Amino acid sequence: MTPEEFRTYGKQVVDWIADYLESVEQYPVRAPVAPGEVRAALPAHPPERGEPFEAVLADLDRVVLPGITHWQHPSFFAYFPANASGPAVLGDLLSSGLGVQGMLWATSPACTELETVVVDWLAELLGLPERFRTDAHGGGVIQDSASSAAVVAVLAARQRAGEGRHRMYVSSQTHSSLEKAARVTGVGAENVRVVDVDPQTLAMDPEHLDRLIREDRAAGCVPTLVCATIGTTSTTAVDPVRRIGEVCRDHGVWLHVDAAYAGVAAVCPELRWCNDGVAEYADSYVTNPHKWLLTNFDCSVLWLGDRAPMVEALSILPEYLRNAATSSGEVIDYRDWQVPLGRRFRALKLWAVIRWYGAEGLRAHVRRCVELADGFAEMVAGDPRFELDPHHPFGLVCFRPLWPDASAAEADAATMELMERLNDSGELFLSHTKVRGHVVLRLAVGSPATEAKHVEAAWRRIVKEYEAVLANPR
Numbered sequence: 001m002t003p004e005e006f007r008t009y010g011k012q013v014v015d016w017i018a019d020y021l022e023s024v025e026q027y028p029v030r031a032p033v034a035p036g037e038v039r040a041a042l043p044a045h046p047p048e049r050g051e052p053f054e055a056v057l058a059d060l061d062r063v064v065l066p067g068i069t070h071w072q073h074p075s076f077f078a079y080f081p082a083n084a085s086g087p088a089v090l091g092d093l094l095s096s097g098l099g100v101q102g103m104l105w106a107t108s109p110a111c112t113e114l115e116t117v118v119v120d121w122l123a124e125l126l127g128l129p130e131r132f133r134t135d136a137h138g139g140g141v142i143q144d145s146a147s148s149a150a151v152v153a154v155l156a157a158r159q160r161a162g163e164g165r166h167r168m169y170v171s172s173q174t175h176s177s178l179e180k181a182a183r184v185t186g187v188g189a190e191n192v193r194v195v196d197v198d199p200q201t202l203a204m205d206p207e208h209l210d211r212l213i214r215e216d217r218a219a220g221c222v223p224t225l226v227c228a229t230i231g232t233t234s235t236t237a238v239d240p241v242r243r244i245g246e247v248c249r250d251h252g253v254w255l256h257v258d259a260a261y262a263g264v265a266a267v268c269p270e271l272r273w274c275n276d277g278v279a280e281y282a283d284s285y286v287t288n289p290h291k292w293l294l295t296n297f298d299c300s301v302l303w304l305g306d307r308a309p310m311v312e313a314l315s316i317l318p319e320y321l322r323n324a325a326t327s328s329g330e331v332i333d334y335r336d337w338q339v340p341l342g343r344r345f346r347a348l349k350l351w352a353v354i355r356w357y358g359a360e361g362l363r364a365h366v367r368r369c370v371e372l373a374d375g376f377a378e379m380v381a382g383d384p385r386f387e388l389d390p391h392h393p394f395g396l397v398c399f400r401p402l403w404p405d406a407s408a409a410e411a412d413a414a415t416m417e418l419m420e421r422l423n424d425s426g427e428l429f430l431s432h433t434k435v436r437g438h439v440v441l442r443l444a445v446g447s448p449a450t451e452a453k454h455v456e457a458a459w460r461r462i463v464k465e466y467e468a469v470l471a472n473p474r
């Protein structure tokens, strides 16, 4: 493709995206396709001869679009958001256009240095501690996901802890990526201890954590890492980071804080309470701009108070990567801050987002989502046929319909039936979880396209379908 041809098709693609975003509301939120349908519509074999790009665009409309679940739809409420925004798409396009592979400072100095500046900016915007900034011993790095960040945190913690039978501590509400990290790093799932949670708030119990660590130490194990979560995936429960941090400090255990979804809420000063204890106690902290901060997937930022154990754990220097800049010790090579060697120029999209919206615009986005979620919660609270989980500090609201005279199992089945009917309607998309013995529904507000009218329509639809399920159960 010549630059001239690229110009022509590039404009068509940008127009296509703009048209898509303008009309996204007209599509069913969840893709209404059966397993194998998309695959069956595609040729089984690759073309021998090149095809015109028009053919690709035509199949995009014909085959791909019907198989898309529309994450940018204003009535997408199922999972935590995966925000896309104009500046992020354009920043990502520029990254693709430059085609840089930023494994070393020397393979593109701007790729490294812009990332350093942008993660320091984000630390400042979120009110994270000075020691997470790259100037001192710490620093931030963009990873592909919070799951990868967890692997890096476990490797760093293990490096600091030294040899022995390593033990990790999570709660029943911790994201599954921590168990995966235990498996991947060789700590082993059998060395992951599950700390009790408060049955009401679902937050980790620091006293039980303390007992487990003492027990393990007495048994000759090496307590290595505790993961505290700010905004759990299931219900946005918030672990008591400060008290957990005190326990970690007493025992010299690494504290990793997983704030993948909720951490970005700290752009708003009134929501910064959620990071209480992070400044004093966290050894590592992760949040995902690719969820709720308007930055297309993938962009997950991991910060460390001390980067040394991570670099010790991950640095390998084969001859073919030796270069003067690395040897001088004056530059950062982010390949030592992640599992893969190669890396994309992700900082461009985060930079574009922060510059386009400014701190003010980012705050307005988060605030608007929290307000819409609060508005939805109020509607649920006002209807005695539903039970609201009163804990909804961010964009997620958990609630459940009440089914008169139903057993617990029948009630759960009816709730699932209600959700399936709603999701089949294509008008909105919800998800569920199971907490405190019940299936509950999750409605997560997070899209920049969502307005009050969408949340109100969702509530009306839920009530209508609830009445239909009551009248006509399966």
Ligand SMILES: *Cc1c(COP(=O)(O)O)cnc(C)c1O
Pocket: 080, 144, 145, 146, 147, 148, 175, 177, 229, 231, 232, 233, 258, 259, 260, 261, 288, 300
């Ligand atoms: C979404 C989420 C993750 C996983 O994030 P990825 O970036 O997809 O790996 C981890 N922890 C929490 C609390 C999450 O909500």
